[in-house]
Amino acid sequence: MNKGYVLNGRYEIIGRLGEGGMADVYLAKDLILKREVAVKLLRLDFRDNPQAKKRFQHEAMAATQLDNPHIVGIYDVDEVEGMQYLVMEYIDGEDLKKYIGDHFPIPYAEVVNIMEQICSAVSEAHRHHIIHRDLKPQNILVDKNGYIKITDFGISRAGTEDTMTQTRSIIGSIHYLSPEQIKGQVATEQSDIYSLGIILYELLTGKVPFTGDTAVSIAIKHSQEAIPSVRDFDPRIPQAMENVVLRATAKDPNDRYATVDQLADDLNTSLDRSRANEPRFVVPEKKSDLNEATRVMPFPPLQDQSASANDQASQRSEPAKQASKDQPPKKSTSKKKKRRRLIIAAILGLLVLLAAFVMIVTANGRTTVPVITGTTEEEASQKLQDADLQVGKVKYHSSDTVDRNRVISSNPKENTKIKKNTKVSLVVSSGPRKVRVGNYVGQNYNSVKDRLEREGFKIRKRNAPSGTFKSGRILQQDFRSGAKLNPAKHTLTFVVSTGVKQITLKDLTGMTKAQVVSYANKEEINPTFDYVYSDDQPKGRVVRQSPGANEVIQQGGNVAVWLSRGSKSSKQDTLKSFNVRITIPYFDANSDAESSSQPLTGSPSADTPSDSSGDAQATSGSSENVVFIYLKDHDHDFSTIYKQMVITKDTAVNLPFKLTKNEVGRYKVVRDGKTILRDNNVTQDSQ
Structure with missing residues (x-):
């Protein structure tokens, strides 16, 4: 074209x-x-x-x-x-295969970040019961900002389908294909997890684990050979990170991660110091494997008196005169044989009568409700028909544990003995219960919290000063208006206005971190924590604060708190402190051309959820931007908020890092639930 x-x-x-x-x-x-x-x-x-x-x-x-x-x-x-x-x-960038070639070696923290984005996409597909079946770097795109996008679902299949492959054909790229797919078995979520393990291997080593002259030779290696060690290629790779590769690429799907989310969670902590001494992952030995060897059974040779029943019947059916020719019996022996024949005939007659009775009772009697929990509605219907039962009413209920369109329960219950042709009612899962959330900006926090908690959501609150909204009104929410969310899996975070109330800080010196948090919650201020060596305060106690004691700040403002690491020792001399300066861009929702033409009024009476499609308008208040800063270094965990800020213009911020020579730091800035700034490769050389 x-x-x-x-x-x-x-x-x-x-x-x-x-x-x-x-x-x-x-x-x-x-x-x-x-x-x-x-x-x-x-x-x-x-x-x-x-x-x-x-x-x-x-x-x-x-x-x-x-x-x-x-x-x-x-x-x-x-x-x-x-x-x-x-x-x-259209993604302006390159595929992951070329990205690896251009950027290898890739810092471990960046590897984790790339895999985290890939796993997020694959997990979404699996939640919809879609197996990709052809995950490979060529189907993963990386834009100019390092943002990941998965493409090519052409050979994916729904989890409820039997298969999309033709008989004896293999679909997928051989270098990333799981052993069960190579054997022609049905692909499952674990098959995608195997491919993710191979992609992680390539990110860490720059090459695929198995190569060969033909596709067949590569397939045999995937099926039979152990995955090569990434630590043999690079001994600096943490054992915890190699363990993720080993578990994801286990030959038996049952030995791999149960879900992609489990893989992502394990990988996200693989660089933590707490896992520095983790042993190498070894596939657990199965008992069934020990019993599969061929063994000689210690049975003695069969004797003449243990002849089979067929031989005995054959012998009994021979004419009496033939037996008399071979060995003429005595009269007493003949009587015993007659008596034995009569007894055998009587027993056989009783067995025939008993079998007939059982058949009659079975034909007009009872049957057992089969085990159908977890099966599809069609499979359950077939099982009931095979058990001489009928399908009764089918009801659909939401479920967080049973997949969509699969049976939750039956009435009568499974394994219950009932009359044949009885109708069995089914309860089928309609998937997780989802609740449509709205735009709550400007509404009273307590009222919104009570309403959403009744729906089953967990609610988190952050405080921020505001000259626009009164105290207690919602400034911002971390979810999109109009989205349908599962209350069992979503925690909703609100930033709530504290107005412009002034408070006088008390002296926090000597407090524990828990005491500072308790005081901050009571006064509705936001503490940020840092760590320093100190000979004056024991480990975990406050050394100093900023602003200091008796200084006045706005309610909802930030107070920096330094906690003691204890006394400094010679082993800790390599820890280095430095700042990374960033500029957080301000977003003016009122002037942006893509925002909704209906401005938010902030009216507390606006209880009806808004259908506005403008994300910025739907989640932020007026001209104020509330941003969250996440930071990971020697002292800080990336999973918790390091600092919260309210900005009204582009704002420069110094982020303090403390890292040893071998540590890699990270930071990201989040606004309206979206990451607007990110760096996953902060080192001592980043000053």
């Missing part, structure tokens, strides 16, 4: 981006929405191939079900003049 060609009267081709096995990808301009897009066009030699067309449609269906910032969005799918095409989000 030539430059300047307008596809379907809307997408003007700018140039070719790449070529694939079945499709070509072009950069184009959407003439209606005035934006750059990527157009994926089925190649000419595949346009009459129904399987190729099905793959195109499947990719569009799979991607449009998913709502995650790390998954490439599908804008349009259509066919014109026999050309089938997809219109996708």
